[in-house]
Amino acid sequence: MKRAFPIFAILTALLLSYALYAALVMAPTEKTMGDVQRIFYYHVPSAWTAFLLFLINFVASVVYLIRRHPLADIVAAVTAEVGVVFCTVVLVTGPLWARPVWGIWWTWDVRLTSTLVLWLIYVSYLMLRRFSSSSQTPVLAAALAVFGALDVPLVYFSIWIFRTQHPQPVIGGGGSIDPRMLHILLLNWLAFLCFAGLICWSRYRLERLRREVEETQALEALLEPRRVL
Amino acid sequence: MSLAGITGATLAKDLRLEWRSKDAINAMLFFALLVVVVFSFSFDPNAEESRQIAGGLIWVAFLFASVVALNQTWARELRNQALDAYRVSPAPANALFLAKTVGNFIFVGVLEVLMTPLFIVFYKLRALGPAWQLIPVAILGTWALVVNGTFFAAMSIRTRSREIMLPLLLFPISIPAILAMVNATTAILTGELSSRFWIVLLATYDVVFTIACLLLFEMVLHAE
Amino acid sequence: MSLAGITGATLAKDLRLEWRSKDAINAMLFFALLVVVVFSFSFDPNAEESRQIAGGLIWVAFLFASVVALNQTWARELRNQALDAYRVSPAPANALFLAKTVGNFIFVGVLEVLMTPLFIVFYKLRALGPAWQLIPVAILGTWALVVNGTFFAAMSIRTRSREIMLPLLLFPISIPAILAMVNATTAILTGELSSRFWIVLLATYDVVFTIACLLLFEMVLHAE
Amino acid sequence: MTDQSSAAAAPIIIITDLVKQFGRFAALRGVSAEFAPRRMYAILGDNGAGKTTLLRVLAGLSRPTRGSVSMLGTTDLRAICRHVGYMAHPSLLYDELSGTENLRYFARLYEIEGRQRCASVISAVGVDPLLPRPIAQYSQGMRQKISLARAILHDPQVLLLDEPFSNVDVHSARDIGARLAQMRDAGKTIFVVTHQSSLLESLADEFVWMQAGQIVTRTPHLLPVEAR
Amino acid sequence: MTDQSSAAAAPIIIITDLVKQFGRFAALRGVSAEFAPRRMYAILGDNGAGKTTLLRVLAGLSRPTRGSVSMLGTTDLRAICRHVGYMAHPSLLYDELSGTENLRYFARLYEIEGRQRCASVISAVGVDPLLPRPIAQYSQGMRQKISLARAILHDPQVLLLDEPFSNVDVHSARDIGARLAQMRDAGKTIFVVTHQSSLLESLADEFVWMQAGQIVTRTPHLLPVEAR
Numbered sequence A: 001m002k003r004a005f006p007i008f009a010i011l012t013a014l015l016l017s018y019a020l021y022a023a024l025v026m027a028p029t030e031k032t033m034g035d036v037q038r039i040f041y042y043h044v045p046s047a048w049t050a051f052l053l054f055l056i057n058f059v060a061s062v063v064y065l066i067r068r069h070p071l072a073d074i075v076a077a078v079t080a081e082v083g084v085v086f087c088t089v090v091l092v093t094g095p096l097w098a099r100p101v102w103g104i105w106w107t108w109d110v111r112l113t114s115t116l117v118l119w120l121i122y123v124s125y126l127m128l129r130r131f132s133s134s135s136q137t138p139v140l141a142a143a144l145a146v147f148g149a150l151d152v153p154l155v156y157f158s159i160w161i162f163r164t165q166h167p168q169p170v171i172g173g174g175g176s177i178d179p180r181m182l183h184i185l186l187l188n189w190l191a192f193l194c195f196a197g198l199i200c201w202s203r204y205r206l207e208r209l210r211r212e213v214e215e216t217q218a219l220e221a222l223l224e225p226r227r228v229l
Numbered sequence B, C: 001m002s003l004a005g006i007t008g009a010t011l012a013k014d015l016r017l018e019w020r021s022k023d024a025i026n027a028m029l030f031f032a033l034l035v036v037v038v039f040s041f042s043f044d045p046n047a048e049e050s051r052q053i054a055g056g057l058i059w060v061a062f063l064f065a066s067v068v069a070l071n072q073t074w075a076r077e078l079r080n081q082a083l084d085a086y087r088v089s090p091a092p093a094n095a096l097f098l099a100k101t102v103g104n105f106i107f108v109g110v111l112e113v114l115m116t117p118l119f120i121v122f123y124k125l126r127a128l129g130p131a132w133q134l135i136p137v138a139i140l141g142t143w144a145l146v147v148n149g150t151f152f153a154a155m156s157i158r159t160r161s162r163e164i165m166l167p168l169l170l171f172p173i174s175i176p177a178i179l180a181m182v183n184a185t186t187a188i189l190t191g192e193l194s195s196r197f198w199i200v201l202l203a204t205y206d207v208v209f210t211i212a213c214l215l216l217f218e219m220v221l222h223a224e
Numbered sequence D, E: 001m002t003d004q005s006s007a008a009a010a011p012i013i014i015i016t017d018l019v020k021q022f023g024r025f026a027a028l029r030g031v032s033a034e035f036a037p038r039r040m041y042a043i044l045g046d047n048g049a050g051k052t053t054l055l056r057v058l059a060g061l062s063r064p065t066r067g068s069v070s071m072l073g074t075t076d077l078r079a080i081c082r083h084v085g086y087m088a089h090p091s092l093l094y095d096e097l098s099g100t101e102n103l104r105y106f107a108r109l110y111e112i113e114g115r116q117r118c119a120s121v122i123s124a125v126g127v128d129p130l131l132p133r134p135i136a137q138y139s140q141g142m143r144q145k146i147s148l149a150r151a152i153l154h155d156p157q158v159l160l161l162d163e164p165f166s167n168v169d170v171h172s173a174r175d176i177g178a179r180l181a182q183m184r185d186a187g188k189t190i191f192v193v194t195h196q197s198s199l200l201e202s203l204a205d206e207f208v209w210m211q212a213g214q215i216v217t218r219t220p221h222l223l224p225v226e227a228r
Ligand code: HEM
Pocket: A040, A043, A044, A047, A048, A090, A091, A093, A094, A095, A096, A097, A098, A099, A101, A102, A105, A106, A107, A111, A112, A113, A115, A116, A166, A167, A168, A169, A170, A171
């Protein structure tokens, strides 16, 4: 187990560099947009990864509310943090792409707005964790996570009737895509997933360690004689 | 029965406290009045333009005003730690939640009833769509604001700097509701589009979140 | 010297209460972002009309921030009746007033600095008039908001009968300031008119009301 | 003291290895104790000994970090909160309501029939139930008494009182002490945290001494100050 | 008790026919008294007798309806507030600051040099000045002690203490009593409102009994409870 982590880390690094090479060199250049389009290989996998992490966060929160297992809380905290990071990547790469392609940084359409709302919800989730002064922070956070998850479909509905400028989903949607692009996209996604998994893993270990240290310190505090105040 | 009884008692207590101190309604009223004035100075509305933006205006004013009111009503429970007296009693947590929600609904409702005529006069509003639909929109929209507001206010009293925490938690979750109420109002005022979709969305939002709040409130109340 | 020293001490205490942690600035940044986003959802930033009222919008956002800030600063003094400790001390009443005003000014000012770029981006604002003039307008306008706000908030906590009429009586006093700041902002943004007049008005208002507040605050503080 | 051999009775409260930590600071450090029903316990100890923390855990307001509390045969303290009365340092009352209005509200929370009972409880603690002032304008001692009235309003089986005698005048303190003894004789179990132990000298059945988050001794009689 | 014949000294406080009404209710109903300097007065009386109201008037926090107070030779109480220390029922402190931070702030209000003095005053009342917690997390008794520390921080001539012993443990109460006696011996005039009169039995110079808004007797010795 101890050795698994560095091995996984090296594999991820290799995968990421290969994916980068694939995205920048191997992938065919898009006809209308040109090289700018290559940001696509970062934009889309980040979005998918973020969604996946938020999904895990929701499941872990529900598990925590039912079982009160501290590990579920750690998983929820970690996935929210990393998910926010990936979501931020989407929100940064999107406008970077939009500027040359659409001529504007931002517009209020379905995909953009919903991503922004999602980001806002999970940032507020992290804020709550940071600012809570209660010893029951996990409960509060889990409740908020459930609210956030309930909100997401409603956000989609509510912005449904906006006009959209953003491309339709590649998979399942009507859009068609060069199979080579699709392969490289999936490769990048795999690399991103590994990367996200890696960060989550180390964050998870760190968080568990932190809590263990806290517990030992608390135990020590129990044992050492208390200063009389 | 017990739930209704205790909700009633708590609501009556809240209304009496507010009647005696008038903190919440005072703060709300002051703020909302200023908002009307700010906007009426910031542009010279002709009927067409104001119809376009009045929906947003009204609801932003009410949203901010309810944040102020919500903070006040919970601050009252924290003074002398009166909330602890509720927590040690066998009264169901949801009774407190419902009472607070209904109480704030009444406060914000009173504010709306007072402010709407002002808005109409200042902005020369006349609905081109079916004006009666504004009533369900107002009721559903206000409920959406206060139901989540009450829940998150209860959550934010367990945090440091709780006054600023309430908007931080409330706004992201409320975005679909805000969109729905603003768009519904604009649709009715301009009469160009149907407000059906938005009203249904708002109703769904209300139902979903009222249920979620009722299910989770007990946990939040007793999380210390 | 004593006045400055005690103002400084009180201000430092308030800031410490507010900023116990570095997270506070993150919270404020997020708050600013949320407010701007809520506005964008309520007023379509692409619409010509919204651009027209951006001056008003910005000031409503700042107003909201100051209401939150003001409520918080005085509530703190009332808890445990800490204000009485100030009242029995030889510290001058005006030091308290100045500290509170400056504290709120800083709080609202930070929010303004955070929010303005966001507004500019979201609403694609580009001043057609001399943009630098926005800075004195912002400073003078914010000062007008907080100096009055601090005074009236203090008054409403010190008077026994927090009458419902209080906001109605108080708020005509704030109208000239709001008129001036909104009009100055709009004048600068549209570049159609000169903002000179409004800036001078705002400056006069600030001077007059700061002096009036300083003269009257001692009475308000020691009224019982 | 009561003559019943209540030591033989099954304990009404069993505390097992209770630990309450606030961050790295342990306010309760492994408290284990059993308390028999129908007795009055005086809980004594220096400031910061952990008395309030213990009471809050017993009242179900604060979740212990470790350890468990079983009361009236269950560890689910929410389930039996109807039978527990709790009085704290702060008044737990609404400043803008009068004493009677406050109690009426709390009576409805416990679903008991209000008017008669509220008036009699307020008179019992020595305040005029007809006083129309909001309690923000009561004197500190009067507020304290109303706070006590709130705790005993629903005639609970277990009474947790945090310094009921502080700020209360000598006569009233004696009356309240006598009244608590009466309640004990009527079958209640009463915990009184206090620094005025002499008031309970002849009333309490057992004195529980706390120090630095632990129960250090339990004596049937009050020790002189020097011996503590 | 001090042996100086301080009765002969010019009074430091002269109260003339003081009336304080809240609406139709008179909390003080014509109090007239003179108090000599360098003495410790214990003010006793039932709940609601008007003790706190009297102290608030003396501290200049509350304006009398009628009558006047002259202290240290002036009737302008604002002018001499530097020489008066006041401790109330509520703590008058900021919950979010630690004890030391609170005192540092108040030291600056009195324009006295902070650090050293604050630490020594906090130690003097029996709290650890290095405690980093905000006082919201102190125990009630610790908070009470910090509140007392705030009142004596600027070494005032006249000290008005409203129930300094409530919620304070027995040992600390004795220490505080002894400390107050020391201060009296150092030339301060001290008023202590309390319900634990036995703590001051051998310390106070005079016992002032209030009842229903009036001073009814002043005795040099404590009367037994029954005789009151
Ligand atoms: C401006 C901010 C932008 C944001 C917040 C954003 C957000 C997103 C998100 C969340 C997804 C994943 C959605 C899904 O798979 O259902 C996505 C996918 C995608 N985005 Fe963007 N985007 C932005 C700008 C752009 C621009 C300017 C383009 C190019 C014209 C673009 C092209 C795409 C494409 C092609 C996909 C893949 C579609 C799919 O397979 O679903 N995006 N974007």
